[in-house]
Amino acid sequence: MTKTEKKPTILITNDDGFHAAGLRKLISLMRKFGKVIVVAGEQSMSGMGHAITIKTPLRVKTLYKEADYEEYVCNGTPVDCVKLGEQVVIGGKPDLLVSGINHGSNASVNVIYSGTMAAVIEACIDGIPAIGFSLCDYSHNADFSHVDAWIEAVVSKVLQHGLEQGVCLNVNIPAYSTEPVKGIKVCRQANARWVEEFDSRQDPRGVDYHWLTGKFENSDLAEDTDQWALDHNYASLVPVHFDLTAYKAMESVSKWGL
Helix, strand or coil: CCCCCCCCEEEEECCCCCCCHHHHHHHHHHCCCCEEEEEEECCCCCCCCCCCCCCCCCCEEEEEEECCEEEEEECCCHHHHHHHHHHHHHCCCCCEEEEEEEECCCCCCHHHHCHHHHHHHHHHHCCCCEEEEEECCCCCCCCCCCCHHHHHHHHHHHHHHCCCCCEEEEEEECCCCCCCCCCEEECECCCEEEEEEEEEEECCCCCEEEEEEEEEEECCCCCCEHHHHHHCCCEEEEEEECCCCCHHHHHHHHCCCC
């Protein structure tokens, strides 16, 4: 970047809260690329999907502000953070939105539940290039030491080439191991699902309560999926769009004669 080139404005959020190690790692990487504005939640919002806050007031508190770096905390969801970041904090669209680094996988069907990816999709709806980054390690103390090259490579390409209108990126990186990540594969979303159960109990007053449990099942073993890439120590990159229309089904449904 030359002295005359304007630094890109990069909006960062996540769904693990503003203290999360993954967010701190992403901030440090993005400060190499441009002006960084962080709007993150005051608490974890994992699994909130595309929820927004409409019944209580939203509040944004300034935590830190200096040249080319600002940090704010919000009492809302990841999608709220994107909306407030754009409309209240920046007062316009950033050049890029990055979300994460999530503590845990957002591959396959997890993208539907993910607050990390909901923030990305929200930005995409508003025409902002957006990327979600996740590490396949759910630990609070997850090791992010091996992610730099993959994240920087994807961000560099998006800043250079942009993204198609209505398309955002879901990037997942394998957990740290003694074997280096083999590379990054452009994939499709695996057709897998969570098989859920409830652990039902009673409290001391005899009132029933329930804990959601379950296991992840993947019968889609094709080598072009994100889950295959991660299982074989590749980072996965899935282009995502928010148009949920099942185009292949339109013709058959139209024959119902409704």
